[in-house]
Amino acid sequence: MRKGRSTLLSRRNFLIRAAACTAAPFLPATAFAQSAYPMRPIPKTGEQLPVVGLGSTKAVLQLPERGTANFQLLLRTLLDGGGTVVDTWSRDAALDKLTGEALQADGLVNDLFLATKVDAVGAEAGRELLARTRRLFGKTSDLIQVISLRDLKTQWPVLKEWQQAGKARYIGATVSSDHQHEAMMDFMRGERPDFTQVNYSVMETDAESGVLPLAADLGIAVLVNRPFMNGGYFSRVRGVALPEWAAEFDCHSWAQFSLKYILAHPAVTCVLTETTNPKHLRENLGTAYGRFPDAKTKRRMREEMQFI
Numbered sequence: 305m306r307k308g309r310s311t312l313l314s315r316r317n318f319l320i321r322a323a324a325c326t327a328a329p330f331l332p333a334t335a336f337a338q339s340a341y342p343m344r345p346i347p348k349t350g351e352q353l354p355v356v357g358l359g360s361t362k363a364v365l366q367l368p369e370r371g372t373a374n375f376q377l378l379l380r381t382l383l384d385g386g387g388t389v390v391d392t393w394s395r396d397a398a399l400d401k402l403t404g405e406a407l408q409a410d411g412l413v414n415d416l417f418l419a420t421k422v423d424a425v426g427a428e429a430g431r432e433l434l435a436r437t438r439r440l441f442g443k444t445s446d447l448i449q450v451i452s453l454r455d456l457k458t459q460w461p462v463l464k465e466w467q468q469a470g471k472a473r474y475i476g477a478t479v480s481s482d483h484q485h486e487a488m489m490d491f492m493r494g495e496r497p498d499f500t501q502v503n504y505s506v507m508e509t510d511a512e513s514g515v516l517p518l519a520a521d522l523g524i525a526v527l528v529n530r531p532f533m534n535g536g537y538f539s540r541v542r543g544v545a546l547p548e549w550a551a552e553f554d555c556h557s558w559a560q561f562s563l564k565y566i567l568a569h570p571a572v573t574c575v576l577t578e579t580t581n582p583k584h585l586r587e588n589l590g591t592a593y594g595r596f597p598d599a600k601t602k603r604r605m606r607e608e609m610q611f612i
């Protein structure tokens with residue numbers, strides 16, 4: 305088991321600084337003066353969430369071949385760097401068992417904000433999947449989302465039933481492409497979920513004129529996916545020099561360029577960055593510190609990307 309909460313927090317404070325030192329080239333000087341990791345509230349409850357989280361798809365898919373060590377290291381890096389949010393979901397029983405083993409090692413799962421998803425058609429299939437996730441991951445999910453609005457009319461009542469029974473603290477739904485934004489907004493207006501999850505970045509800005517302002521109006525928490533277009537962004541910027549003016553908002557890498565753009569939006573609660581590399585995760589976590597671009601600078605960032 306992990307150590308007690310107070311010991312853990314002081315140890316974590318130490319480790320936040322240690323992680324900051326490791327990620328020093330990517331951190332502004334102000335990071336060392338900030339004592340706590342930057343958080344934002346979940347509008348429905350005021351509960352605070354760290355603003356950078358871990359998307360686990362790639363790391364989980366590597367589990368059968370590579371074992372659980374790297375995924376566990378990523379989870380420790382997340383916690384030691386001040387984060388807690390992990391987004392994952394149930395695939396098949398064998399993979400879920402491995403995922404659960406990694407999550408539960410050393411009691412890690414108890415310190416995580418665990419976001420899972422239902423990916424099923426039919427109410428019974430949905431309930432079965434949720435029960436398996438809960439059993440194998442070893443925790444009541446903090447958040448359960450209907451993946452990509454799949455079978456929404458059936459799965460949403462299942463999630464409400466699950467939440468009422470105390471088997472999900474928050475519920476919501478996800479989309480990851482612009483063509484689903486209208487449907488997501490209809491759902492948000494009609495059902496007022498606790499959370500929405502949406503694709504948004506300096507390259508995919510559609511949410512700025514729809515999902516994000518609506519979430520702010522309705523008091524819905526926002527998780528952001530595809531900050532790097534599942535890696536496509538890095539292919540695009542490879543070999544291109546980071547603009548010097550990025551330093552004006554404490555940005556020191558292309559990864560941070562996209563993450564700073566996302567986190568500058570006040571409706572965003574937490575951005576999920578998917579990685580299998582602990583060094584990348586530290587760099588991504590470090591984006592939360594320091595300054596963020598204002599509206600004029602965000603326009604300049606979008607213009608910059610048009611020429612790359």
Ligand SMILES: NC(=O)c1ccc[n+]([C@@H]2O[C@H](COP(=O)([O-])OP(=O)(O)OC[C@H]3O[C@@H](n4cnc5c(N)ncnc54)[C@H](OP(=O)(O)O)[C@@H]3O)[C@@H](O)[C@H]2O)c1
Binds near residue numbers: 360392452534535581
């Ligand atoms: N419908 C849905 O519900 C849905 C759909 C898509 C995504 N999501 C969620 O959103 C999460 C993230 O979105 P995404 O899948 O589109 O991935 P992403 O975060 O946009 O991109 C991941 C890619 O970026 C690379 N990367 C990450 N940090 C880096 C850094 N600092 N420097 C260089 N490369 C870096 C990773 O490679 P390395 O491994 O080498 O770091 C990986 O190839 C997913 O894991 C999932 O939780 C949900």
